[in-house]
Every structure is written in C-alpha cells, then in structure tokens.
Amino acid sequence: MNFTIKINCKDEKGLVYRISEILLENGLNIIKNDEFVDNEKALFFMRTKVAGIAEPEKVIDQLKKQLGECSIELSQNKPKNVVILVTKEHHCLADLLIRNQFNDLNVNILAVLGNYENLRELTEKFNLPFIYIPTENITREEHEKEIKTALQAFDFDYLVLAKFMRILSPDFVKDFQGKIINIHHSFLPAFIGANPYKQAFERGVKIIGATAHFVTNDLDEGPIIYQDVIKVSHSKTAKDLAKMGKDVERIVLANALKLVFEDKVFIYGNKTIIFE
Amino acid sequence: MNFTIKINCKDEKGLVYRISEILLENGLNIIKNDEFVDNEKALFFMRTKVAGIAEPEKVIDQLKKQLGECSIELSQNKPKNVVILVTKEHHCLADLLIRNQFNDLNVNILAVLGNYENLRELTEKFNLPFIYIPTENITREEHEKEIKTALQAFDFDYLVLAKFMRILSPDFVKDFQGKIINIHHSFLPAFIGANPYKQAFERGVKIIGATAHFVTNDLDEGPIIYQDVIKVSHSKTAKDLAKMGKDVERIVLANALKLVFEDKVFIYGNKTIIFE
Amino acid sequence: MNFTIKINCKDEKGLVYRISEILLENGLNIIKNDEFVDNEKALFFMRTKVAGIAEPEKVIDQLKKQLGECSIELSQNKPKNVVILVTKEHHCLADLLIRNQFNDLNVNILAVLGNYENLRELTEKFNLPFIYIPTENITREEHEKEIKTALQAFDFDYLVLAKFMRILSPDFVKDFQGKIINIHHSFLPAFIGANPYKQAFERGVKIIGATAHFVTNDLDEGPIIYQDVIKVSHSKTAKDLAKMGKDVERIVLANALKLVFEDKVFIYGNKTIIFE
Amino acid sequence: MNFTIKINCKDEKGLVYRISEILLENGLNIIKNDEFVDNEKALFFMRTKVAGIAEPEKVIDQLKKQLGECSIELSQNKPKNVVILVTKEHHCLADLLIRNQFNDLNVNILAVLGNYENLRELTEKFNLPFIYIPTENITREEHEKEIKTALQAFDFDYLVLAKFMRILSPDFVKDFQGKIINIHHSFLPAFIGANPYKQAFERGVKIIGATAHFVTNDLDEGPIIYQDVIKVSHSKTAKDLAKMGKDVERIVLANALKLVFEDKVFIYGNKTIIFE
Known part of the structure; x- marks a missing residue:
C-alpha cells in the first residue's frame, strides 16, 4: 500500500x-x-x-x-471530494466533468452549484446534481447563506470556483480556509479585477494567461498554484483573447487541481510550495 | 533589389x-x-x-x-544605426555586441553610453566607443543634457536601453519619439516599477518574464513589442529569479530589435502592429 | 456580408x-x-x-x-461538417463534443464512428449518432468498405481522426484527399509509429508533444498543421507521459481544426501554408 | 560551509x-x-x-x-574546469565566454580548441587561449590524437562541444566517458544527423528545437540533459530556421551546463536524472 x-x-x-x-x-x-x-x-x-x-x-x-x-x-491517495461553483461559462466545468467521468483527475465531483441555470443541462448529462441558487433580489449575505446551507449536504474536501464570477465575502472565505481554489483569467498580478481580457487588449500585451490560486480575502491575491500563458498578436480583438484564453484557463485549472489533489501542494503564507 | x-x-x-x-x-x-x-x-x-x-x-x-x-x-533593409544606453548589467549589452560583431541582427552599433564605468572594458573589446556620463552631483536635467550633447555625435536611428536603470524625463522622451526601445524585467503590466523580481518572489508567481517596449512618458506603459516568460518554482530566491530572468531579457530584447530593425513594427497608439 | x-x-x-x-x-x-x-x-x-x-x-x-x-x-465562413473517427480514447472526442455543443469551433459534428463501443455513451450524451463498426473477423478492406458505406449518409467536409488507432489504406486515403485530419501523439518526425510515449520514455527526452496533420499515404508524413510540446522530467513513467500527453493532443487537435475550419490553411506538397 | x-x-x-x-x-x-x-x-x-x-x-x-x-x-560547488571545442559557428562559444567572464555560470573556461581559425579573435578578446588544430591532410585518428595531446595541458572536468561539427571516434569518447557535452541543433530524436534545419524545413514542421546531451558512441543517442523548442511558420526558409535556431541552441546549452555544473545531473543508462 x-x-x-x-x-x-x-x-x-x-x-x-x-x-x-x-x-x-x-x-x-x-x-x-x-x-x-x-x-x-x-x-x-x-x-x-x-x-x-x-x-x-x-x-x-x-x-x-x-x-x-x-x-x-x-x-491515502483517495479521490478528493469537491463541489464546483459556476456562473455562466461552460469550458472549465465541462473539462472537469469529462475528467471526473473518465477518472483523469484524482477527483470525485459531488455536485455543481450555479447562480445561473444554463449549465444545468451539461451537468445533468453527467448524472451529477446541479444546484441553482440565483442572486436576484437577495443580498450577497443571503446568497452566500443559501450556498452554505446547500453545501451542508456534501462532505467535500475542496470547493472549486470554475469561473464563478462572484466575489466571496471574508466570512465565507474564512469558513473554508485553504479549501477554495479559483481560476483567474489573467497571469496575475497583471490585470487584477474585472474584464482582464479587455484590459489585456487595451494594453496591447503580446502574451495572455491564466492563474489558479487558493482564495483568500485579498481579491486575486491568494497563493498561486499554477499559471500558464499563450502568445497573442495585434490581430486579435478583446473577444478573440477571451476565446483563446478559455483553453489556457481550462488547462491551468486542471493542472492546479491535479497538483492539489495529488497532495503535492503546501500553502505557505500567500505562496505555495509545490513538489512535482 | x-x-x-x-x-x-x-x-x-x-x-x-x-x-x-x-x-x-x-x-x-x-x-x-x-x-x-x-x-x-x-x-x-x-x-x-x-x-x-x-x-x-x-x-x-x-x-x-x-x-x-x-x-x-x-x-531599403540597411542595418539600423543605434546607440546603446546601459547602467551596470552586462547581459543585454554583451548579447547585442556579439550580434553586432557577427551580423546576427540588422544593426550597426555606433556607441555605448553608460552611467557607470564597468561596461567600458566589454564595449571596447569589440572596438566600440564607450561614453561615460556619471550622475553624481548633477541633476537629472543636467545628466540628460550631457547625454543629448554626447548623442549629437551620432546619426542614430534608435536608442536602445539595454538595462539603463534611469527614468527618462518627458522632455528627453519627446525628443526621440518612437526611437527609444527599452527592456523591462517583468511581463508587463505585472510588477511595474522597481525590483520586479523581488516583487515576483514575494507574490509567489509561477512564471516570470520580460517585456521590450517603446518608451513613452508613461513609465512602463509604452507600446509593447515583444514579451516572453519562463516557469519558476518556490525553490528560487529573488536573486535566483533575477539571474534566470536575464536570459529572458536578452532574448526578448534581441527579438524585439529584430522585429523593429527589419521594419516589421508599426507604432499605433500605445500598441504595436507586428507583421512577422 | x-x-x-x-x-x-x-x-x-x-x-x-x-x-x-x-x-x-x-x-x-x-x-x-x-x-x-x-x-x-x-x-x-x-x-x-x-x-x-x-x-x-x-x-x-x-x-x-x-x-x-x-x-x-x-x-462563406459556415461551420464545417465533420464525421469523427475514434477508437477507445475519449479525450479528443470529448473536447470536440463540448466545442461543438457550445459553438467554440466553426464545426458541425454529424456523427461519431468507432471501432469500439465504449465511446457510444459519451457521444449520445450530446445527442449525436454513434456508428459502431467493429474490426473483428473482417479484413482491413472489408472494414474500410463498411466505413465508406456508413459515411455515404453524411455530407461532410472533413473526417477527423480523434485517436483513431488504425492505419488507413491508400485507397481510403485517396478517396478523401486533403479531407482527413489526424492527431498523432508525438512531435513528428520524432517517434514515428507505434507507442510514441513508450519510445519517448525509453529515449529519455525532456519534451514530449503532439502533431495534427493531414493524412496522406505516407504514414505520419502528411502535411503538418499544428504542433505543441510540454516539458517532462525523469520522474514520469511511460504511462505518466501518455496521460500528460493527452492534454497536448486535445489542444493541438483543436487548434489545428480551428485553423482549417476558418479557412486559414493551404496544403502545399507535404507542407502547409497557414495564415493566422 | x-x-x-x-x-x-x-x-x-x-x-x-x-x-x-x-x-x-x-x-x-x-x-x-x-x-x-x-x-x-x-x-x-x-x-x-x-x-x-x-x-x-x-x-x-x-x-x-x-x-x-x-x-x-x-x-564543493567550485566552478567546473572546461575546455570548449568549436568549429566555425560563434553563437554558443560567445555565450559561454560572456558567462565565464561575468561569472554567470559555475564554470572556469581553460581554453578553446577549434578546427578553424575564425573563432580565435573572439576567444582572445576574453584573454583565453585558442588552440587551432586543422583537419586538412590528416586522418580522423591523427586529428583526435592531436586534440588529446593538446588537452593534456589542461586539468578539465568537462569538454563542451559548442557546435563542434565533427563526429568523435569511439576511442575518443571512451577516454572521456560522461565528460563530453554536446549541443545538437534539433529536438532529438527528430532530425538525427546532418543538416537538421534543412530536414525540418523540408518536413514542414511547426516547431524546431535543440538538445544538449552527453556524448556516447551512438551518434545523437547520448543521455539528454535539456531540450527546448520554438514555434516557426511556413514563411521561414531553411536558412531562417538555422538562424532562429541559434538562440535556442545557446540557451539550451547554457541551461544544460548550468544543471551539470551545479551537480544536479545523474547519468543513468542512456538517460539523465535531474534534480532541479
């Protein structure tokens, strides 16, 4: 053994x-x-x-x-139990559902929780529960409270934010210290905040990237697990960059999860130690 | 022809x-x-x-x-005449001196101008004039005035800042609009300002990079010509990153100059159009 | 328009x-x-x-x-109609099914054809027909004849071999000249033939890769459309390499198809011209 | 200590x-x-x-x-003593001379030995002896015997073939088992043998690379230390590829030497174990 x-x-x-x-x-x-x-x-x-x-x-x-x-x-190298949080974008979720289905990642997805309905169909194709918790007419606190209540049904090791486009409150983050992993659509610390691909387009950078990190209370400042980049040219619009970036995001998130789920990552202040 | x-x-x-x-x-x-x-x-x-x-x-x-x-x-595809400005670091200068000597770049280096003496020996090995203009006991304006006076001896197409660690004044930049190319030791816009490798170490990033750009009055905000990155791990100190970064800086600067000197680059607002 | x-x-x-x-x-x-x-x-x-x-x-x-x-x-920039051929591996197929479903690629998948049954479930999740044509007890010619007969039902622009692990006969290839795209699991021309990851492991290479190419009668010699690589270390087994390689294969195939399906590729002898 | x-x-x-x-x-x-x-x-x-x-x-x-x-x-982490062997190309040699001069590599170059005279000037600029051993009118055995005799003057740890374009005989290799490091101008095992850039051009690959390896009697088959690649397009001629490849060769050789000279490499059959 x-x-x-x-x-x-x-x-x-x-x-x-x-x-x-x-x-x-x-x-x-x-x-x-x-x-x-x-x-x-x-x-x-x-x-x-x-x-x-x-x-x-x-x-x-x-x-x-x-x-x-x-x-x-x-x-003991058993698959990690996770709940995935999403908003509207499908690419990271689809990637993880496929890996879960075919045992390509040391993971056991328990459920997908979204603040829009549109990823229900995809999730249910793979026989996994989709929990819809909309944000309309409720405060951030109420929304997070509903999420927490829903999460109580699951004995999870990690929460994976697979393009969950909401900022989590300090209280929420505190409850799941070191257990929340996010994919950010820029090579942090470049383009912190909203619309990084638009920022990248406007700045005229020649590379774009993505960053997977543990979530802390400092937005986009948590310990970085994995990053990767691709080269781009002047001929790409902001929309093109966003589209090209999806492939980087998927791979960066999957690689980061692979490291974490194979117990190769130590969190250490706002950094990580990774034994590959 | x-x-x-x-x-x-x-x-x-x-x-x-x-x-x-x-x-x-x-x-x-x-x-x-x-x-x-x-x-x-x-x-x-x-x-x-x-x-x-x-x-x-x-x-x-x-x-x-x-x-x-x-x-x-x-x-007409003739070599571009350039003057190189340096401070103390040798790696970019050495790379350009070698390329100049062996015609690996469409360039004709006219002179090297430094605010320290230590790169004189290297420059003179390659039979090029080294102009020493120290900054001690003079203001930025006086220093730049001396540089401008020295530059009058040379009919140059471009000024290349090969790790010239001084911020140029708006007046200086204005005089040489679109003619000054700088190598910055981070993948801009990450780690703007001083000590980017120390910043990168402290942030715990998994990639570091370098950016060659035209110089404008907005510090580190000029049109980007070329960028590249390398992967790093937790085991590297800030000093290690600086050392590893030198190889990226050299190659990024050389690649950017190759593009500019082969007339493949348009400046366009704060961006570049590059026809490779 | x-x-x-x-x-x-x-x-x-x-x-x-x-x-x-x-x-x-x-x-x-x-x-x-x-x-x-x-x-x-x-x-x-x-x-x-x-x-x-x-x-x-x-x-x-x-x-x-x-x-x-x-x-x-x-x-006229309309989605290309394709039939996908597979054997047992799911990763490239799954990637294309997701892109097809969410319009991430200029493609319209008409059907999936496999010589094993195991990818039927995945294909049908996405409401696409799966055609099972086993190879048992029949010759290569008979198998290909059955495939051709099955293909007659579809008005396709391209056949995509998404890890179809059979060598096609010259007659088959001739019938679909310039219309068959394959993903090969090495950075060709390294490791031509069977078991490239095992070959790579035994050779002790530090990079592995994948190659998407048009299929011609010279095995693994067709015009290359796209290639990419990843770095690997001594600590990876042949099996690890195969697993890591899957992510490269998926992305290389998707990138190659993107180029072809956006009409950016010319076939030109045994090479391609690509206007990105 | x-x-x-x-x-x-x-x-x-x-x-x-x-x-x-x-x-x-x-x-x-x-x-x-x-x-x-x-x-x-x-x-x-x-x-x-x-x-x-x-x-x-x-x-x-x-x-x-x-x-x-x-x-x-x-x-004890002391600089390794090396003799560099060259033919006509300057780029790897120049890179190593600069690193030696500025202590960028854990190395102490003792001498440069060439079968052409043209790199004497460059070598002597850096105050190092250049030993010229031409091949005209002598057999391979005689040439190697002269080299061996010349090498006796130096107490070296490694011989570095920095684009030494001669095939060493089994006897020579045997005498310096595990002590000879070569840079090969392709991502081995692709394009073994002569003119790899021409081969790459003719095959129409989309990536080219370089490989640093220990030399054994099987040509281009020795344990690989480091490899890297760059992307290329149809618009590059064989000559362009050779020129672009030089930057990869320099960096690959320098990175491989860094690993060996910092005692991070084990030779192990025809492979290496590298603890970075």
Whole structure:
C-alpha cells in the first residue's frame, strides 16, 4: 500500500533522520521524497511517498509524538471530494466533468452549484446534481447563506470556483480556509479585477494567461498554484483573447487541481510550495 | 533589389488596388504582403516587400501622391544605426555586441553610453566607443543634457536601453519619439516599477518574464513589442529569479530589435502592429 | 456580408493588382489580407477576407476568368461538417463534443464512428449518432468498405481522426484527399509509429508533444498543421507521459481544426501554408 | 560551509535513514534534498545539499563505509574546469565566454580548441587561449590524437562541444566517458544527423528545437540533459530556421551546463536524472 505524508516544521537539524527512522521502524520504503527548507524563515517542508504494510494512522501518530509542533498530514491517495461553483461559462466545468467521468483527475465531483441555470443541462448529462441558487433580489449575505446551507449536504474536501464570477465575502472565505481554489483569467498580478481580457487588449500585451490560486480575502491575491500563458498578436480583438484564453484557463485549472489533489501542494503564507 | 514599404492610412475601399497598381506600373513584384485593418478605428496597415529594379524613392513619391494623407515609409533593409544606453548589467549589452560583431541582427552599433564605468572594458573589446556620463552631483536635467550633447555625435536611428536603470524625463522622451526601445524585467503590466523580481518572489508567481517596449512618458506603459516568460518554482530566491530572468531579457530584447530593425513594427497608439 | 477567398497560383507580377481590381469593382472592402510567395518554386498564396454586398460566386467566377489556372476557393465562413473517427480514447472526442455543443469551433459534428463501443455513451450524451463498426473477423478492406458505406449518409467536409488507432489504406486515403485530419501523439518526425510515449520514455527526452496533420499515404508524413510540446522530467513513467500527453493532443487537435475550419490553411506538397 | 552529495545505489529500505544518520552525527543540516527511486530497476538516486562545519571528505568516507556498493560523489560547488571545442559557428562559444567572464555560470573556461581559425579573435578578446588544430591532410585518428595531446595541458572536468561539427571516434569518447557535452541543433530524436534545419524545413514542421546531451558512441543517442523548442511558420526558409535556431541552441546549452555544473545531473543508462 502507498501513502503520502506531508510535513511542515520549524527547521532544525536531524528532522530527516528522525522522520526516516520512524518510517524504517514501520517497515516502510520511501519511494519519492521531496524536501525544501526556507532558510530565511527557517521552515522545513517535506513530502514523502512511502510503500509498505504499516498502519498509516499509527505512523502519523508516532511522527506527531516525535516531531512535536509540526503540521503532519496523511493522504491515502483517495479521490478528493469537491463541489464546483459556476456562473455562466461552460469550458472549465465541462473539462472537469469529462475528467471526473473518465477518472483523469484524482477527483470525485459531488455536485455543481450555479447562480445561473444554463449549465444545468451539461451537468445533468453527467448524472451529477446541479444546484441553482440565483442572486436576484437577495443580498450577497443571503446568497452566500443559501450556498452554505446547500453545501451542508456534501462532505467535500475542496470547493472549486470554475469561473464563478462572484466575489466571496471574508466570512465565507474564512469558513473554508485553504479549501477554495479559483481560476483567474489573467497571469496575475497583471490585470487584477474585472474584464482582464479587455484590459489585456487595451494594453496591447503580446502574451495572455491564466492563474489558479487558493482564495483568500485579498481579491486575486491568494497563493498561486499554477499559471500558464499563450502568445497573442495585434490581430486579435478583446473577444478573440477571451476565446483563446478559455483553453489556457481550462488547462491551468486542471493542472492546479491535479497538483492539489495529488497532495503535492503546501500553502505557505500567500505562496505555495509545490513538489512535482 | 528588394525594399520594404510600410503604409498606414485611414481605411477605405480600393487601397490595395491603388497601391498594387503603382507597384505593377513600376515593374515591382510583391514578395510578401501583410495587411491589417482595425475595423473599430477604420485604420489600414500594410507592409509590402517588393523586388524589382524601380527607383524606391520614385515609387514612394507616386504612392504619396496617390494615397494622400497616409504615412508611408520606405526601408531599403540597411542595418539600423543605434546607440546603446546601459547602467551596470552586462547581459543585454554583451548579447547585442556579439550580434553586432557577427551580423546576427540588422544593426550597426555606433556607441555605448553608460552611467557607470564597468561596461567600458566589454564595449571596447569589440572596438566600440564607450561614453561615460556619471550622475553624481548633477541633476537629472543636467545628466540628460550631457547625454543629448554626447548623442549629437551620432546619426542614430534608435536608442536602445539595454538595462539603463534611469527614468527618462518627458522632455528627453519627446525628443526621440518612437526611437527609444527599452527592456523591462517583468511581463508587463505585472510588477511595474522597481525590483520586479523581488516583487515576483514575494507574490509567489509561477512564471516570470520580460517585456521590450517603446518608451513613452508613461513609465512602463509604452507600446509593447515583444514579451516572453519562463516557469519558476518556490525553490528560487529573488536573486535566483533575477539571474534566470536575464536570459529572458536578452532574448526578448534581441527579438524585439529584430522585429523593429527589419521594419516589421508599426507604432499605433500605445500598441504595436507586428507583421512577422 | 463577409467571405474569404483563398487563391493559389503560379507567381507572376501583377497578381495582387488584378485580384484587388476585381474586388474593388465588386464594391468589396479587404478586411484582412495575407500573402506569401515561395520564391524557389514561384508559387503565390493569398487569403483575403472581404466585406460587401457582392454575390460571392460571381466574384469567384470573375477571378477565375481573370487569373486562369489558379486554384480559387470561396468560403462563406459556415461551420464545417465533420464525421469523427475514434477508437477507445475519449479525450479528443470529448473536447470536440463540448466545442461543438457550445459553438467554440466553426464545426458541425454529424456523427461519431468507432471501432469500439465504449465511446457510444459519451457521444449520445450530446445527442449525436454513434456508428459502431467493429474490426473483428473482417479484413482491413472489408472494414474500410463498411466505413465508406456508413459515411455515404453524411455530407461532410472533413473526417477527423480523434485517436483513431488504425492505419488507413491508400485507397481510403485517396478517396478523401486533403479531407482527413489526424492527431498523432508525438512531435513528428520524432517517434514515428507505434507507442510514441513508450519510445519517448525509453529515449529519455525532456519534451514530449503532439502533431495534427493531414493524412496522406505516407504514414505520419502528411502535411503538418499544428504542433505543441510540454516539458517532462525523469520522474514520469511511460504511462505518466501518455496521460500528460493527452492534454497536448486535445489542444493541438483543436487548434489545428480551428485553423482549417476558418479557412486559414493551404496544403502545399507535404507542407502547409497557414495564415493566422 | 555548503556542499553537495550525490548518491546512486541499489534501492533498499532504510537508505535515507542511514544517510541522514551520518549527516546528523557530523552536525550537518540538510538544506535541500531530492530523491528518486526507479521502482522498475530498483535504483535509488539522492542529491543532498548540506550545511555545516564537518570535513566533507570524512563524511563521504563514512557514507561509503555505511552504504557499501553505492556511487557517492562529493561536490564543493567550485566552478567546473572546461575546455570548449568549436568549429566555425560563434553563437554558443560567445555565450559561454560572456558567462565565464561575468561569472554567470559555475564554470572556469581553460581554453578553446577549434578546427578553424575564425573563432580565435573572439576567444582572445576574453584573454583565453585558442588552440587551432586543422583537419586538412590528416586522418580522423591523427586529428583526435592531436586534440588529446593538446588537452593534456589542461586539468578539465568537462569538454563542451559548442557546435563542434565533427563526429568523435569511439576511442575518443571512451577516454572521456560522461565528460563530453554536446549541443545538437534539433529536438532529438527528430532530425538525427546532418543538416537538421534543412530536414525540418523540408518536413514542414511547426516547431524546431535543440538538445544538449552527453556524448556516447551512438551518434545523437547520448543521455539528454535539456531540450527546448520554438514555434516557426511556413514563411521561414531553411536558412531562417538555422538562424532562429541559434538562440535556442545557446540557451539550451547554457541551461544544460548550468544543471551539470551545479551537480544536479545523474547519468543513468542512456538517460539523465535531474534534480532541479
């Protein structure tokens, strides 16, 4: 059996020794090991994939006793449960539905929640529930309260904002700290805010991009997981850019989710550590 | 003989016909023709490379008569004369000196002008004059005045800022409208201003880049000619990013200059039209 | 009304003049014009997008009379009708079904034809016919004959091989000259033939890619339309590469089809001319 | 003091434990640790960067005793001594001379050896010896013998073939096993052999690239260190491709050397393991 351990500690001498000793005592073989030390802040990050017949929880308990105040996470490589939030655009959602259907991503989509109806048909094609929570005539707080109520039906690991075009309130974000992943349609920090493709067109940039990041209360400022770009030319209109950008958005979101769902990502202040 | 004609007009029907008629009457063959119409602003851009024995100036005169208020430029594909401005960093300068020496770029470097002495040795290795104009104890205006005086010795087509780390005053920029090309060490408009690599490190981006642009009075806001990026990871320090970025800067500047020096670029508001 | 004219002639002086004269006489405005001359072979390629109220067919007739032996194609920018051929892999098909459903590509999928049953469910989710033609107990000739018979029901412009893992016979290819587009899972000409990801793994390459091309009788030798690559590392197995490659394949096929379906591609010997 | 240890063993349980125990006993702190296990072949690769005041050689000795038949290499991060071999093209050489001069690469160039005279001037500009060994009127064996004799004057770690356009004999390669690095002007294994840009032009590919690899007796088949590509279009001639390719070649060679000279590369059969 394989499992993955993620450890984040204050750096000190002997950590690898003490960790590898416990793994060895439990008869585990280290298949892949990545380690990074932030020297400036004296922080230690380690991701170890091990193989063996040991009881994972027992190993984690021993590590916790041995290492003290570290953050230690166990992952048994099971698909992550997610709820997807959408507005009107289909491209990221469709991509994730296909990957979910064909097991191309370590994911188990539980439901899709939208503030428009138009993606219901697509979602239901794939035999998944679509929850429609419109925003008309209600406040942001009321809308988010309805979302939270709806979410209570699902035991999810992550919320994925697949072009959910609403800004979440600090309260909402706080309730799901480190659990909300968003795709932003620009190579952040360029073109923060609304209509990035229009901004890109007006600025006359020669590359456009997309950014997947964890959501924090600072709009478009959360820890970046993955980014990619494509080259564009003067002959493209703002609408062309938006269309071309969709392919980047889909791939960037899928790549970011792949990293997160395979337990390769540490959140670390407003940054990420990624062991690919 | 080959030459290139760049035409920029208000769009109207029959422009291609009227232009191609004159070219035909002069016995010219169109080797490569690129055209772009900005429909929104009704502007017509055309770049034509022709072959034949006609007198280029005569053809241009006929085109000017025929087309009226168009901007028409002739280029006989001769190397562009440039003066390079530098501060302390060598990588872009060295790259251009090598390309100049081995005719890898359609350029003829006349001189290098620096506000530090340290790039003199490199410049003189390639038998080019290095002009040292320090900034100590003088105002920005005095410094720029000295630069202008020095530049009077050279009949240059373009000024290339190859990591010249001073902000040019509006007066200076105005004197050389559309003739100053800068390399900025970020994928603009991200990380405008000082220390972009430090900003990039602190933001935790997964890609960094560089931007070559014409200089206007709006700092880092001039028409973008070329951009490129590279992927980076959490394990790189701000210093690492700066080091990795140098290779992008060199290539981006060289590619931008190649486009400009082969007469493939139109400046157009705060954008460029590029016929590759 | 907009339409697009593609012209391919022996090069001679005055072609642009004669073409633009006819366009002007018909009151047409040239919105975008691309031209390329292969000097070595003295061939002229032109793609013109025009706007106006003229009868397109009449214009084409006049051009044919005026230009003689040129190949002249008219396109009214209508979606291309296609039949998709598949074997077992879903990723390219799913991508095209989504684009078809949401009008993200200038395409109208008429049917999907597979030599396995497993993609029927996916196809029918999108309300398209799935035609199952197995290969068991029949010869290649018989199989292709059945395919041809099935295809007679559809008035298609192109056949798209979306991971159709059978080699087509020269007779089949001949019947659909310039009409069959394939996605190959390597950056051709590297790793021609079977199992390119396994070959790539064994060779230890640091980049893998995909190639979309027109199909000719020389296996994997047809005119290349589009290619792209991604970087990989030693830590990926052959299976990982195949999985990562799927995202490249999807995007490369979609980009190639976009170019072809927007009439931007000329086939030219075993190459393509592409006016983007 | 920092130093780097590279370990390559048959995989077995407890390796990380035994290694980290010795490092801890010597008071060393692990700054960065990368590990990879090839499960299929049961091979273990580890690169550890440590900080501390221990005697490096003593640590290595203890590791050798403890680990038995492993290959263990110590690197104290000193610049690598290299001799560069060239033919006529300047671009890779010039790039390396600049990096050497400005300490942009962990390298110390000892000499440049060419079979033409034309790069002498460039080399000597940077105060480095140029050794001219022409090939006229002598056999390959004689030529290589002269090279070997010339090389005896230098205590080099690596030979860098910076566009050295001669095929080295098996005997020569054998004498410098794992010590010769070449830049090949195609994205191998595409376009093996002569004139890859001409081959690329004739095949009509849409991307071209370059490959840096260790040299073995199988021509163009040695372990690949780094590859990169650029997009090209139909409008480029074979000569254009060669010119554009030069920028890729320079960057690919520099990036490969950076990896090797920072001790991040293991040779492993005909592949490389690279811990970036």
